[in-house]
Amino acid sequence: MTHPFPTRREVLGSLLAAAVFAGAAAAQSISGSYRAEGRNPDGSTYSGTVQINDNGGVVEMNWQVGAQAYAGTGTRNGDVVWVDWGDTYPVVYVRMPSGELHGTWSNGRALERLIP
Numbered sequence: 001m002t003h004p005f006p007t008r009r010e011v012l013g014s015l016l017a018a019a020v021f022a023g024a025a026a027a028q029s030i031s032g033s034y035r036a037e038g039r040n041p042d043g044s045t046y047s048g049t050v051q052i053n054d055n056g057g058v059v060e061m062n063w064q065v066g067a068q069a070y071a072g073t074g075t076r077n078g079d080v081v082w083v084d085w086g087d088t089y090p091v092v093y094v095r096m097p098s099g100e101l102h103g104t105w106s107n108g109r110a111l112e113r114l115i116p
Contacts, residue, residue, distance in 0.1 A: 030054045030081065030095060034114035036063060041109040050114055059083060 034050040048065035054076060061083050063070040072085030079095040081103075091112065093103035101114040 028095075030059070030076070030101065032116055034101070034116055036065065036112060036114055038065075038112035039110060041106045052114075061085070 030052050031054045032052060034052065036046075036048045036050045038046050040046060046065050048063055050064075051062045053060040057076045059074045059076050059081055061072050061074070063072075063085075070085055072083040072091070074081060074083035074090065076082075081091075081093040081095070081101065083091045083093070085091060085105075087105065089105060089107045091103050091105040093101040093112075093114070095101055099116045103112045103114070104110065105112060
């Protein structure tokens with residue numbers, strides 16, 4: 001006999017599979033080289049490069065912007081990354097579906113986009 005609606009077991013199985021897939025997608029590594037484009041709190045723009053090392057939720061970042069080098073460490077929870085780079089406020093990034101990281105720093109007064 002065919003059932004017009006899925007059984008409880010089928011529904012639970014589908015939900016479990018979706019949760020596993022979502023967890024795997026959120027845990028995708030962000031390690032690698034990125035091009036940085038940003039806007040400082042004063043409105044001026046900058047560009048540079050960033051190296052990211054993602055060790056299972058512990059993130060190390062190294063920025064090179066012109067002659068200036070910056071380094072920071074932080075944590076990752078799913079698609080959100082917090083990095084202390086020595087300023088009063090951390091950089092907070094969100095990983096986008098494209099793989100880019102969109103962030104804010106200086107307490108939301110500055111923006112940065114990291115492009116893989």
